[in-house]
Amino acid sequence: MALLEVRDLHTYFRTRAGEVKAVDGVSFDVEVGEMLGIVGESGCGKSVTVLSLMGLVQPPGRVVQGSAFFQGRDLVKLKGREMEDIRGHEIGMIFQDPMTSLNPTLTIGTQITETLRRHLDMNKKEARKRAIELLDEVHIPNAAKRLDDYPHRYSGGMRQRVMIAIALACNPKLLIADEPTTALDVTVQAGVLDLFHELRTQHEMGVIIITHDMGVVAETANDIVVMYAGQIVEHATALDLFDRPEHPYTEALLSALPQVEGEGIREGRLLSIPGRPPDLIDPPPACRFAPRCLYAGQDDCAVVPPELREIRPDHWVRSAHPASERAGEPVGVT
Amino acid sequence: MSEARTDGAKPTTGDALLTVRDLKKYFPVKEGFLIDRTVDHVRAVDDVSFEVRAGETLGLVGESGSGKTTTGFCVLQLLKPTAGSVQFDGRELTTMSRRDLREIRREMQIVFQDPYASLNPRMTVGDIVAEPLVIHGVGNRRSRRRSAEQLLEVVGFNPDFINRYPHEFSGGQRQRIGIARALALNPRLIVCDEPVSALDVSIQAQILNLLKDLQNEFGLAYLFIAHDLAVVRTMSDRIAVMNTGKIVEYGPAEDVYAHPKDPYSQALLAAVPIPDPRRMRERRAERRKHKDVLAEPV
Numbered sequence: 001m002a003l004l005e006v007r008d009l010h011t012y013f014r015t016r017a018g019e020v021k022a023v024d025g026v027s028f029d030v031e032v033g034e035m036l037g038i039v040g041e042s043g044c045g046k047s048v049t050v051l052s053l054m055g056l057v058q059p060p061g062r063v064v065q066g067s068a069f070f071q072g073r074d075l076v077k078l079k080g081r082e083m084e085d086i087r088g089h090e091i092g093m094i095f096q097d098p099m100t101s102l103n104p105t106l107t108i109g110t111q112i113t114e115t116l117r118r119h120l121d122m123n124k125k126e127a128r129k130r131a132i133e134l135l136d137e138v139h140i141p142n143a144a145k146r147l148d149d150y151p152h153r154y155s156g157g158m159r160q161r162v163m164i165a166i167a168l169a170c171n172p173k174l175l176i177a178d179e180p181t182t183a184l185d186v187t188v189q190a191g192v193l194d195l196f197h198e199l200r201t202q203h204e205m206g207v208i209i210i211t212h213d214m215g216v217v218a219e220t221a222n223d224i225v226v227m228y229a230g231q232i233v234e235h236a237t238a239l240d241l242f243d244r245p246e247h248p249y250t251e252a253l254l255s256a257l258p259q260v261e262g263e264g265i266r267e268g269r270l271l272s273i274p275g276r277p278p279d280l281i282d283p284p285p286a287c288r289f290a291p292r293c294l295y296a297g298q299d300d301c302a303v304v305p306p307e308l309r310e311i312r313p314d315h316w317v318r319s320a321h322p323a324s325e326r327a328g329e330p331v332g333v334t
Numbered sequence: 335m336s337e338a339r340t341d342g343a344k345p346t347t348g349d350a351l352l353t354v355r356d357l358k359k360y361f362p363v364k365e366g367f368l369i370d371r372t373v374d375h376v377r378a379v380d381d382v383s384f385e386v387r388a389g390e391t392l393g394l395v396g397e398s399g400s401g402k403t404t405t406g407f408c409v410l411q412l413l414k415p416t417a418g419s420v421q422f423d424g425r426e427l428t429t430m431s432r433r434d435l436r437e438i439r440r441e442m443q444i445v446f447q448d449p450y451a452s453l454n455p456r457m458t459v460g461d462i463v464a465e466p467l468v469i470h471g472v473g474n475r476r477s478r479r480r481s482a483e484q485l486l487e488v489v490g491f492n493p494d495f496i497n498r499y500p501h502e503f504s505g506g507q508r509q510r511i512g513i514a515r516a517l518a519l520n521p522r523l524i525v526c527d528e529p530v531s532a533l534d535v536s537i538q539a540q541i542l543n544l545l546k547d548l549q550n551e552f553g554l555a556y557l558f559i560a561h562d563l564a565v566v567r568t569m570s571d572r573i574a575v576m577n578t579g580k581i582v583e584y585g586p587a588e589d590v591y592a593h594p595k596d597p598y599s600q601a602l603l604a605a606v607p608i609p610d611p612r613r614m615r616e617r618r619a620e621r622r623k624h625k626d627v628l629a630e631p632v
Binding site: 142155213214253 | 506537540562563564569570571602604606607608609610631632
């Protein structure tokens with residue numbers, strides 16, 4: 001049994017205009033020692049997926065269906081207090097913006113020890129000692145001294161390291177990081193990504209990293225889920241996904257990326273995806289990517305919803321026209 | 335375009351259109367209550383020199399706080415430089431009268447980063463695009479409306495929506511409106527300040543392609559400011575890398591990316607995540623070499 005087993009998760013938001021199907025039937029596993037990357041563009045449901053797991057979806061949103069088994073318990077069914085015991089203890093979390101996720105009126109030390117004392121019942125002295133170890137572990141120089149500083153004395157990258165330290169404080173089994181480096185400069189991001197890599201190999205835990213950046217997943221995750229319009233459209237090992245992407249959306253996303261290396265870059269054009277993602281109140285009835293797909297031709301893409309199927313071992317795709325089954329040229333829009 | 339460039343003559347790249355020499359912009363740091371005194375300066379831009387040739391793109395790349403946006407603003411005289419010279423088409427801008435500046439701004443326009451903040455929410459799309467024409471007294475109401483329609487068409491925005499308001503459109507569509515507005519006066523230079531950093535990848539590709547097409551069609555020169563090295567690479571003929579107010583590397587894009595000479599630009603390039611998991615190990619090793627330069631601020 002996997003550390004985390006998410007099955008058929010549906011999270012909807014009730015709005016005046018109708019029900020927004022933000023997450024619509026998502027399933028995946030996370031194993032100990034594994035780093036799962038969830039990638040997709042704004043509004044694809046990647047953040048709502050993990051917020052659902054942690055019981056952090058606020059009304060008018062709610063999980064309407066599905067389960068998420070974590071160490072034998074279904075996270076979706078847990079009550080407030082039970083969930084609080086797990087959050088920050090067995091499941092650590094890191095959010096995008098290190099500027100707003102720390103309390104500016106408390107010292108860094110207070111914020112780390114708070115977690116330790118809440119969950120592990122440590123006394124003040126023990127907690128402080130552990131906090132220093134944690135800051136050392138995320139490579140904050142001069143940890144013992146910096147513990148008494150307030151967040152404004154820390155740079156963005158260092159604050160994100162503090163967030164990681166807090167998330168790791170109770171030795172969680174699962175670490176969830178939602179766009180952990182998006183707010184950081186590229187040179188700072190590099191350091192934080194390297195830290196993730198290091199921690200994953202040192203701690204016995206599973207990690208979920210959510211990002212819009214294909215470069216970031218490629219450098220961190222070993223297993224990747226691509227989301228589009230509330231659904232998983234492709235799920236594969238990192239190597240196979242980048243070597244042989246199957247879903248037309250994944251292919252398009254990869255070819256829309258500007259490249260840093262190569263020739264003739266300046267003269268060339270990027271392949272762009274026509275149109276934009278569908279409205280999730282009333283998504284396309286069958287394949288959600290069909291209206292933008294280069295291969296959705298005269299066939300039944302608009303009628304028969306494609307299932308997520310295993311096209312080869314450990315490579316799942318939700319499309320009637322995966323790359324390895326296509327012959328010839330695109331038939332649809334250009 | 336408004337007064338359509340019917341000659342079709344595309345300026346040949348080569349002649350300097352914009353020449354910036356020893357540009358400085360210092361912001362005073364003040365202290366004191368009631369009576370301020372200047373205790374120090376932030377050297378946001380410190381002795382920066384470069385040129386942009388007609389019809390080419392100069393990419394200005396750097397991290398937050400490197401001074402790239404301040405440089406762009408000083409070029410357009412939206413900020414008054416502390417020292418140095420900015421010449422556009424051989425004319426000095428730093429000493430120019432407001433009236434003359436206004437006249438020359440027809441030729442130099444800007445596209446801003448945030449398409450949500452840079453369009454007036456109370457103006458219709460048509461009015462936004464035609465506003466530069468109103469300011470510069472070009473044509474009459476009718477001709478301006480026709481120009482706005484044409485401009486929107488050029489940037490791939492459905493002109494039927496001319497009477498709608500910006501909030502009805504997505505980020506990518508709004509950025510098209512911003513670009514149409516920048517094109518209205520037939521400029522020769524457009525300063526693009528992070529024009530795609532607020533957009534998703536698939537939409538970003540659409541906008542970058544549009545900027546390339548417009549450049550080819552109208553012979554525009556771009557000063558293209560961005561933090562994303564891949565985006566800058568795809569747009570630029572030449573590159574200037576900025577760090578803490580100074581240009582640390584300057585040259586043809588191919589050279590800068592293939593053989594960066596400055597330690598900071600080397601580190602910056604090594605830090606970019608590459609979408610290829612097979613190279614993870616190699617990239618990590620490469621980054622270790624630049625450990626000293628990459629040391630984070632604490």
